[in-house]
Amino acid sequence: MGKTIAEKIFSQHSGEDARAGDLVIAHLDFIMGQDGTAPLAINSFHEMRGEKVFDPSKVAFVIDHSAPSPNEGVSSLHKLMREFTSKQGILLYDIGHGVCHQLMLEQGHVVPGDLVIGADSHTCTYGALNAFSTGVGSTDLAAGIISGKLWFKVPETIKFLCEGILPPGVFSKDLILYLIGDIGADGATYLAAEYCGETISALDVEERFTIANMAIEMGAKAGLMEFDEKVKKWVAGRSKKPPRPVFADPDAKYLEIRKYDLSHLEPQIACPHTVDNVSPVGQVEGLPVQQAFIGTCTNGRINDLRIAARILTGKKVSPGVRLIVAPSSRQVFLDAMNEGIIQVLVEAGAAIVTPGCGPCVGTHNGVPSDGEVVLSTANRNFKGRMGNSRASIYLASPATVAASAVTGRVTDPRPFFL
Amino acid sequence: MLLNGKAFKFGNDINTDYIISGKYKFKTLDMKELARHVMEDLDPQFFQKISEGDMIVAGSNFGCGSSREQAPLAIIYAGIGCVLASSFARIFYRNAINTGLPVIECDTSKIDEGDLLQVNLEKGIVLNRSKNLEIPITPLPQVMIKILSDGGLIKHFQKYGDFNFD
Incomplete structure (x- = not known):
């Protein structure tokens, strides 16, 4: 055998x-x-x-x-x-x-x-x-x-x-x-x-x-x-x-x-408070977002930041949304600077924080407030995960998070890739 | 080993953030302090309600999420005698055995909040004294029984200086 x-x-x-x-x-x-x-x-x-x-x-x-x-x-x-x-x-x-x-x-x-x-x-x-x-x-x-x-x-x-x-x-x-x-x-x-x-x-x-x-x-x-x-x-x-x-x-x-067969897969989103509570983004589209987070060991790499920059070039983060970006390493941070990605993200209104885990695990660098909706590229949306059990965390791809940061609401990113 | 205690019932997918929130666990190694916050996001009064030897009873996938050993330690330091669940997440299960917390896989659907339980690890049986019901336990692998009977992996290493399952 x-x-x-x-x-x-x-x-x-x-x-x-x-x-x-x-x-x-x-x-x-x-x-x-x-x-x-x-x-x-x-x-x-x-x-x-x-x-x-x-x-x-x-x-x-x-x-x-x-x-x-x-x-x-x-x-x-x-x-x-x-x-x-x-x-x-x-x-x-x-x-x-x-x-x-x-x-x-x-x-x-x-x-x-x-x-x-x-x-x-x-x-x-x-x-x-x-x-x-x-x-x-x-x-x-x-x-x-x-x-x-x-x-x-x-x-x-x-x-x-x-x-x-x-x-x-x-x-x-x-x-x-x-x-x-x-x-x-x-x-x-x-x-x-x-x-x-x-x-x-x-x-x-x-x-x-x-x-x-x-x-x-x-x-x-x-x-x-x-x-x-x-x-x-x-x-x-x-x-x-x-x-x-x-x-x-x-x-x-x-x-x-x-x-x-994944040839017709739609963008997906994990809804509070378990990672397996997944539906197509379309089913949650329009939900207002207060904090958007791009980073973590799941989606904080250079290709993730490139996707975010592609969507955010020449645009502004919607008023009422806080966009936090944590490159997953110093090397990723440097690569993103060399490619002009950091310039794009900062001009769009993103707050760049130290490469690390902070916001994802709720230790610092972006703890949400009561009743707020967070859209994140992380891997966990457990109640209290980001440091406040009265916030709701949704998980999605960097494209969905960046697109939603621009509109202020959960948004299907596919129109940005036509 | 006979364990006696009152059941405190929880649902499925009780993750390590619920057991002890990341906002506390990264701050300190003082387990007595962490124990005060055990299960806090699910029941803010939990630590006040429990007495020495009481038991956490849950559904499937107990302890899913992070690898933080502070989760079983906070449960131990809160005075909980054991955790019963219909299934456990893998890393939590290992950590519990390594730190000396008995984890019992069994059908928990016939246990309600407040039931008085007696766990007999040798016989592999949970007796629900409130309902006069016997519930069989899924047996532990030999390696885990050895580590638990040594009092956890730290004591195992103190005794042998290495892994010793012969």
Whole structure:
């Protein structure tokens, strides 16, 4: 019997013939922690009587969730991270570098075939590079940086076979929102998701990140994709590590194969307060918006900002709307400056904030008020997510958010792409 | 291990932001302080209502969302004895076991708010004493039983210095 991508990666990293359902102890290629989870992991590291990180070159911490620090409590946690990383000789991406997942990808820490854990649920993003990456908590992170290993239950795999080319004005964000709406917020719990087919192949690697990023929003442990020339090229320009591509066997066993024709997909929107509460944008069109947010590990990359700039060139953000833009990394910020995108966004009336997570997780940089409607490119719309449980958060693509910022109401962006 | 407590009922998809809001969890490592805000966005009085050993009872996908371990820790420090749900999100489930919070997967549709429950982990049974009903529990994987019986992953590492499931 053949193996899935997940079964192969766990076999290679555990030295066992790993099959779905097996429990394995596997070696880790890279480990990441951020400022919401690393401080607790540092405490656990000491409580576990850890002395040295197993391999300092395979660990990075990122200060992105509250960056720069909004209060003294956070400052002391950041200080703890700075002292620990300095003492252990591990890489720290301090404030301004950007969102952890963007850094892990663009700085070349992950290559195809890797097994990676991160103490952040959206660690599944790197699956788009044909790596198995999954989110863990602080104690698992501590055990990982002490031992270089972690125990895993090898997941069964559910395959999403996506056919058809997305129409103009419809993006990978719309695709993943549609899939989550179809299968539900717990539709892939404990499972690895494999996203493949013509639709995925046609997307750029950075557009694929948006899909893998949201695998966790259907409950999945990982959001895996196939290795191809696009991935090979993307990784070659960023990492010195040799890629070890992993291909599913033709006779691999899948729990389920779901087929989709996406050639007529409409722009999608996730309505409050769950990510699977998805409908076509048309059904919510006209709803007044008070805050629009473009950024995050889901949709804060250069191609996302290009789309926003295309819509906002020569236009103004509607009075009554606050448009907040957070480039997902310093490199994205620099690229956007070089391309004139930042000029376009600022002239349109956008407020640019430090690369990082702030508004998405409600720590600072854009907490909405009671009763307000927020339209965001993020991955979660839970009640209270942005720091106020009396606000309503809607999720959509950067195109839908930018178009709605111009009109002041939820707007189908397709007319901007005719 | 016998656990006794009163049921506090919640719905499906109780996410980690509901369990402990991001606006608190990024600020401090003081779990007693975080515990005061547990489930606050769903029930502002929750922390005042509960007594030591009481149980959270929910529907499907409990603990979905972020990987924050502050979620199970806030529940533990609030004095909750265990969480029963018809299913759990994966990362929360791992974090609960790692921090020593018993998580019980069972049919929760026959439990109502205020029911008195007794959980028998060895026998794999929840007794709903208010309704005189026995509800079977989905068994935990061996690795998780080992970590729970060591008192969580920190104590497991204190004991063995590494993973040890032999």
